Amino acid sequence: IYFINEEFNLTNNLGAHQRQNAALAAAACRSLGIDDIIINNALQTFHLPPCRFETIDTQPLIIIDGAHSPVKVASTAKLIAEKNLKPYIVFGCVANKDAKKMLAHLIPVAKKIILTRFDVLVRKAANPFVLEKLVPPTKHGGTFLDWRDALQQAKKMAKKSENIVITGSLFLAGDVRSHWIAPDEILKYRSSFGKK
Template sequence: MWLNECKAGIDLSLKRMNEFKKEWKQNFKAIHVGGTNGKGSVSHFIAGAISKKYKVGLYTSPHLQRVNERIKINGEEIKDDELESYRWLCKYNFTYFEALTAMALKYFEERSVDYAVIEVGMGGRYDATNIVEPEITIITNVAIEHTQWLGDSVEKIAREKAGVIKGAPVITACKGKALEIIKRIAKEKGSEIYVEGKHFKWSRYHNGFLIESNEKYFIKPKMNALYQGSNIAMAVKALELLDMEKDVIIEGIESVTIPARMERIGRFIIDGAHNPAAIKALVMAMEEMKIEPIVIFGAMKDKDVKKMIEFLLPMAKKLIVTKARNDRAMEPEKISEFHPSIVAKNVEEAIEIAEKMDGDIAIVGSLYLAGEARSFIKSKNFD
């Protein structure tokens, strides 16, 4: 696979993408989705609804099992031979993520999609996706993450994420200082801004969500974790701005499923929550459902693992720590220094240990961990 020949690591610069832009023509309406948590869910909800009426591309990251998952048109993944046909992009000396982004944009152009929902990789201002000209920009929320690249405060990170604002309407669920910064930059760029709690609202209603925006929507999604309420509300507001009909919005959002978003497979609950804010939201969702699981946890070295474990402990019957097969993964022995835990050398061993215990088993801390666990569980028919 030619993608593996690309430069490894992160290089926050738009130099190479701007060179690529000279031979790429944006012939579709783009919805650009940034923020710390919920980007993937919001992107899937919007694309799911648009696909009921139009041809829509969807670009998300990272993938769980196959790189093809990142690039889809109306739910269908890019094929292996199509991936291979973009080898010519090597001439730009791209990083891995830049190459994937350029390929997605070129693929959507060549397949003449009507819309493309583009998820930011990291940050915003210098992210490879930031060469698109959006119809709508979404900044889901801002939390401390990727501090070595984005800054060590909410304010600094908010400024980086607000770098995707270009004059198109902005939708956000940000609060506090992050919201102040996003409002200021939106005003500077001439963007109208729609804020959760003011311009649209959500609440738990029966076994779904009540969304109040231009209209009222009762949505009963397949992905029904409490933390999806805000994501669905932002998607609804975006779809309203795109003039989608109410029944299309409801049907589209209710049809969406995404692996590793509080996904249940038998006794297992798999979630890609990978920073303290996401873990906190997951714990609240588990508490609402009265789930007290055995927790299998693994995370990347650059995460605030101490805080993630602090949030997990009150709900965890037992804590098993492990690592994904990823160079960035923290060693389980290091994780166990934050709290006494059962140490497993890999995901398979962690699952086999948990399987001998009674109760639900939650696998959290990293999308890489979630992907490996999901593959192993399905291969062993634990479900």
């Protein structure tokens, strides 16, 4: 598989991981005989699913990313670096995930890391106070049992020109996203992005 960014106009809003996926999809379409114009149009109108490096607010810029494994978090950290962000990171993960490896990818790109947990009861969240041991004191921005308090802390710390990234779990990403786009709104408008 080779990278086809030169042949197709892949949007620069995608990270390396998403560009690779788009290149693979385009190559598959081309092998099926789909016209390059149709493929290019699809690539230009493509939107990432919710909670995949999704900008949810501005001033400060707030990005939600559901990265939930060391490999996915590494991709998120790489994208943060590519975009020259130095975010306040709100982090929470499922208890059985390798939080040490996940945080090892985030610590170098973070201004501060704020630890929390999600509300979803179907999966056990990692205890944010246990996660504290994995974050150097110079990078620790606070620990909260409620993600709402963690988000509020990040907003207090970040200037309007700075940014916040919420990551570590799709459960956390979904909880935080509901602060901006309520599940009822998604159902009402039959769109993951609510009213447009």
